[in-house]
Amino acid sequence: MIETIIEKEVWQLGKALGMIETRGLIGAIEAADVMLKTANVSLVKSEKIGGALVSVYIEGDVGAVKASVDAGIEGANKVGDVVAHHIIPHPDEEIERFLKGRESYKKSPTNKKHQSKSKSKSKTSSTVKKRKVMKKDE
Numbered sequence: 001m002i003e004t005i006i007e008k009e010v011w012q013l014g015k016a017l018g019m020i021e022t023r024g025l026i027g028a029i030e031a032a033d034v035m036l037k038t039a040n041v042s043l044v045k046s047e048k049i050g051g052a053l054v055s056v057y058i059e060g061d062v063g064a065v066k067a068s069v070d071a072g073i074e075g076a077n078k079v080g081d082v083v084a085h086h087i088i089p090h091p092d093e094e095i096e097r098f099l100k101g102r103e104s105y106k107k108s109p110t111n112k113k114h115q116s117k118s119k120s121k122s123k124t125s126s127t128v129k130k131r132k133v134m135k136k137d138e
Helices: 002-012 025-038 062-079 093-100 102-106 112-137
Strands: 015-023 041-050 053-061 081-089
Touching (some): 015 025, 015 041, 025 041, 025 053, 025 062, 025 081, 062 081
Antiparallel strands (some): 015 053, 015 081, 041 053
């Protein structure tokens, strides 16, 4: 519980998430290198999407992330192609769980949408089973 509170405070105290997606690994590596050298940001994750697309995610203060992403776009375009880029100032805490992976996102205690869908599916299947049992008894 304490970790969740601390994570939430960190995201809300001026943090931002920066993303660059490139066509090809070399452009993504260049983007990451330039972003990390430009300002005080941290590499969150890099991900091979498929179809030669690679995404790089950074975090830091809003101003630092903006400067880093702008520089990363310029660097990546010198050696490859930038397909997309985006900055999310003050991202919701669920974004961090989402980036860690699908399984950790599904198991998240604050992911109420997923939990409510799972519960409704289990209720439906138990109702169907009860109806089948009742028909057999009659």
